[in-house]
Amino acid sequence: MSETLISVENLSLSFPNHPVLTNLSFKVNRGEFLGVIGENGVGKTTLVRIILNQLRPSSGEVRLKDGLKIGYVPQFRNVDIEFPLSIKDFIALNFTGIKLPWLSKKEKARIKKVIELVGLTDIANRPLGLASGGEKQKAYLGQALVNDPDLLILDESTASLDPNTKQELLDVVLRLNKQLGLTILFVSHDMQLIHKYPDHYLWLRKGKYTTGAMSDLHNENQEGQYV
Numbered sequence: 001m002s003e004t005l006i007s008v009e010n011l012s013l014s015f016p017n018h019p020v021l022t023n024l025s026f027k028v029n030r031g032e033f034l035g036v037i038g039e040n041g042v043g044k045t046t047l048v049r050i051i052l053n054q055l056r057p058s059s060g061e062v063r064l065k066d067g068l069k070i071g072y073v074p075q076f077r078n079v080d081i082e083f084p085l086s087i088k089d090f091i092a093l094n095f096t097g098i099k100l101p102w103l104s105k106k107e108k109a110r111i112k113k114v115i116e117l118v119g120l121t122d123i124a125n126r127p128l129g130l131a132s133g134g135e136k137q138k139a140y141l142g143q144a145l146v147n148d149p150d151l152l153i154l155d156e157s158t159a160s161l162d163p164n165t166k167q168e169l170l171d172v173v174l175r176l177n178k179q180l181g182l183t184i185l186f187v188s189h190d191m192q193l194i195h196k197y198p199d200h201y202l203w204l205r206k207g208k209y210t211t212g213a214m215s216d217l218h219n220e221n222q223e224g225q226y227v
């Protein structure tokens with residue numbers, strides 16, 4: 001049986017007079033590619049913030065495997081054209097635990113490896129400000145990978161990219177999942193991407209949710225009933 005990285009049990013969260021998550025239970029196992037879907041405002045980002053320990057639930061609990069390392073890829077935000085750092089230096093920014101004011105050989109090798117993994121080797125020395133939207137998002141993906149996480153969270157990380165660029169980014173993520181066994185939690189409301197990439201889903205709706213293997217998603221309607 002595969003190892004459980006995240007276990008969510010009876011989780012509820014209400015903002016004042018505004019219930020968002022109600023009695024939510026699910027697990028994320030190592031190696032899974034979980035798609036978290038649901039309409040705007042249903043609580044997807046709230047769930048991510050609870051997992052990242054930025055918000056405390058009203059009741060229930062989220063248990064993370066001891067020492068679980070999480071990498072986070074944010075929603076696309078543009079970087080000023082004059083942003084001075086190269087793609088390589090931008091990725092290196094996220095290294096934690098650096099003891100020297102310069103990078104060790106091992107850290108440099110990790111940066112090189114990550115740049116290869118996200119497919120930016122040819123332009124690693126280009127200023128990030130001059131990179132395309134898709135390349136910038138791959139650089140954020142690289143930042144999320146430098147500390148060698150067990151789990152990658154992508155919160156609407158493909159929103160506002162064009163359709164081909166979305167797929168290109170998710171092709172990289174899928175490769176990380178299949179070849180390196182990296183566990184993925186992908187938040188999106190893009191049903192086309194959700195059908196194509198994840199192997200499991202968690203579908204949040206107002207006051208309820210459904211979860212299962214991707215093959216079951218085709219049988220569900222908007223209300224969570226099997227059709």
Ligand SMILES: Nc1ncnc2c1ncn2[C@@H]1O[C@H](COP(=O)(O)OP(=O)(O)OP(=O)(O)O)[C@@H](O)[C@H]1O
Pocket residue numbers: 015016018020038039040041042043044045046047189
């Ligand atoms: N700190 C807060 N205080 C009060 N209400 C909040 C707070 N944070 C979020 N909300 C509300 O909780 C609900 C869920 O927000 P959340 O951002 O989790 O939704 P979402 O599913 O991620 O939506 P989207 O797809 O639009 O990003 C929304 O109605 C939002 O306005």
